[in-house]
Amino acid sequence: PESKLPSLGTTIFTQMSALAQQHNAINLSQGFPDFDGPRYLQQRLAHHVSQGANQYAPMTGVAALREAIADKTAALYGHYPDANDEITVTAGATEALYAAITALVRPGDEVICFDPSYDSYAPAVTLSGGIMKRLTLQPPAFRVDWPAFRQLLSPRTRLVILNTPHNPSATVWQQSDFDALWQEIADEEIYVLSDEVYEHICFTAEGHHSVLAHPQLRERAIAVSSFGKTYHMTGWKVGYCVAPAPLSAEIRKVHQYLTFAVNTPAQLALADMLRAEPEHYRDLPAFYQARRDSFVQALSGSRFHILPCEGTYFLLADYSAISDLDDVSFCRWLTEEVGVAAIPLSVFCAGAFPHRLIRLCFAKQESTLIAAAERLCQI
Numbered sequence: 001p002e003s004k005l006p007s008l009g010t011t012i013f014t015q016m017s018a019l020a021q022q023h024n025a026i027n028l029s030q031g032f033p034d035f036d037g038p039r040y041l042q043q044r045l046a047h048h049v050s051q052g053a054n055q056y057a058p059m060t061g062v063a064a065l066r067e068a069i070a071d072k073t074a075a076l077y078g079h080y081p082d083a084n085d086e087i088t089v090t091a092g093a094t095e096a097l098y099a100a101i102t103a104l105v106r107p108g109d110e111v112i113c114f115d116p117s118y119d120s121y122a123p124a125v126t127l128s129g130g131i132m133k134r135l136t137l138q139p140p141a142f143r144v145d146w147p148a149f150r151q152l153l154s155p156r157t158r159l160v161i162l163n164t165p166h167n168p169s170a171t172v173w174q175q176s177d178f179d180a181l182w183q184e185i186a187d188e189e190i191y192v193l194s195d196e197v198y199e200h201i202c203f204t205a206e207g208h209h210s211v212l213a214h215p216q217l218r219e220r221a222i223a224v225s226s227f228g229k230t231y232h233m234t235g236w237k238v239g240y241c242v243a244p245a246p247l248s249a250e251i252r253k254v255h256q257y258l259t260f261a262v263n264t265p266a267q268l269a270l271a272d273m274l275r276a277e278p279e280h281y282r283d284l285p286a287f288y289q290a291r292r293d294s295f296v297q298a299l300s301g302s303r304f305h306i307l308p309c310e311g312t313y314f315l316l317a318d319y320s321a322i323s324d325l326d327d328v329s330f331c332r333w334l335t336e337e338v339g340v341a342a343i344p345l346s347v348f349c350a351g352a353f354p355h356r357l358i359r360l361c362f363a364k365q366e367s368t369l370i371a372a373a374e375r376l377c378q379i
Ligand code: PMP
Pocket: 031, 091, 092, 093, 094, 095, 118, 163, 167, 195, 197, 225, 226, 227, 228, 234, 237, 238, 239
């Protein structure tokens, strides 16, 4: 058949994880922990399964989970979303992003995103007949150039997609970024899709700024999060989105025919976890900061130049001092010859990105990070 996505192949995450396995390399490419999530969460899942919570969940999500999300949002961001009308539980953040884009983007609409950008946004926009307008952020700071952003706005702009803490650059948006965004779009009917899956993995003194904490922007915004990141359970694929009722109603129209509902016992277990152990997500920055710092320390004897990491569980390394290869070739070589798999940054960009940067995932046990660093220090 004629492809609706002709230039798209298999995701870089699937490719690199397969290559890592083939060469028995230490896999710091695809972002997932090599350690398990909380015992309590696992026990609650087993409990709910044994209690027969094994049929369809409500389309919008289990009430106890939506209520726990509402309370958490209020405690962290000073905004109390309505659990009935403004919170929708989805099959990972990926489904929330897809449903939001599908609900909002009409043929010919323009969508602004910031490159390097997570790989799931653009295909969803294309399938809806939308047109991507990309602003490339420059290393090492990856800050938004607001005058350049203004140049991208047009009467057809429908949606702006942002991601903070940002995968893959590991930078975070400041309050001033949200204020600048509001200034630019206040007078237009433009919506904001804020991918905040790493909301609890932020290392800055100010902490994570959510779009939900911005009183004006949140009236036009969909905030997306994922329990996969927060509870070290990427395989559970449970996420959610928070949006004003009229926007949530449109997103739910897509969600009800994309998946209808998300698996019931996992939702019940996550609701228990949110209530019983709020310290888990409060302690997460310190947990990951310790891993980040020991990995950076272990790499200090290498020829990589490590960029600052403000959030996420990814670290950027510049290999200019090591090789002239482009980043895709370098990652291939690194996996096959050095035994460490990483992600090249240029794959997150539609335009040229002529930097020698790779992304390393540090959501790994200390022993994994030390073993990887030993190999990386030898080149
Ligand atoms: N957005 C970003 C920025 C991500 O890094 C990821 C996952 N790695 C997702 C969305 C998707 O999250 P989930 O696995 O919950 O679908």
